[in-house]
Amino acid sequence: MLVLLPPSEGKAASGRGAPLKTGSLSLPGLTAAREAVLGELVELCAGDEEKAREVLGLSEGLRGEVAKNVELPTAGARPAGEIYTGVLYDALDLASLDAAAKRRAARSLLVFSGLWGAVRVTDRIPSYRCSMGVKLPGLGALGAYWRAPMAEVLPEAAGDGLVLDLRSAAYAAPWKPQGEVASRTATVRVLHAPTRKVVSHFNKATKGRIVRSLLTTGTAPEGPAELVDALRDLGYAVEAQAPAKAGKPWSLDVLVDEVH
Secondary structure (H helix, E strand, C coil): CEEEECCCCCECCCCCCCECCHHHCCCHHHHHHHHHHHHHHHHHHHCCHHHHHHHHCCCHHHCHHHHHHHCCCCCECEEHHHHECCHHHHHHCHHHCCHHHHHHHHHHEEEEECCCEEEECCCEECCCCCCCCCEECCCEEHHHHCHHHHHHHHHHHCCCCCEEECCCHHHHCCCCCCHHHHHCEEEEEEEECCCCECCHHHHHHHHHHHHHHHHHHCCCCCCHHHHHHHHHHCCCEEEEECCCCCCCCEEEEEEECCCC
16 A cells, blocks of 8 residues: 655754765655755755745745755755654654554655655655745746656556555645556545535544554555445545546545544
8 A cells, every 4th residue: 555645834853863865765766856856946045035935935934944945955864754744744643653553654655745756754854845836946846847757656656556645736736646556546535524625624634543543453455445445444434436437546535523
């Protein structure tokens, strides 16, 4: 099983670990693209601060993120699972998993990123600020920039099992499973049952809880239909829609009564 996750806007501090080594990250086929984005981002942030803040979409209160990006090549690196914080990652709570669940997380979780493309939770990265919606002066819109390298690398990373896609729309843009991979992909929305609306906070929290439940129980559905059964066994209310034609993903709605 491969679980596709969005990153978080909020991130923990880089810490005092050894600096980033782009060649040591998972999915080495993305190395050249990562280095190009990193170089462009550092150059942007080392120049006109106001321009960098505008390009990155940062408020006045986040001005310090520009300077932090300048230091990325030498900043300390920590496992991505420790860098990413926020509602989904709080609910997932990787640090509290037992050893077996942590091994499953290392194998199955893939976090998408405007800067790195996609990383495993065990990959060591520094804290940064660069969303997938950014349009860098030299490389253009990152959502479009990542499509070609992702198309080369991600089908192999998906293996031959279930692909559980929990990404937000911006982070789904660089790679959408196609063909045979799509047929074993399930995309998930979390809806407030009484209103049938997506509410950001509990959408993220519920997705984190779903992933945690699968990791802690060792549940490994072979495909989307088996995932539906597994989630129902875990106590989730799920409505599933199989694709109308081959080569398309399943759509799953998880219904939640309480907003928390």
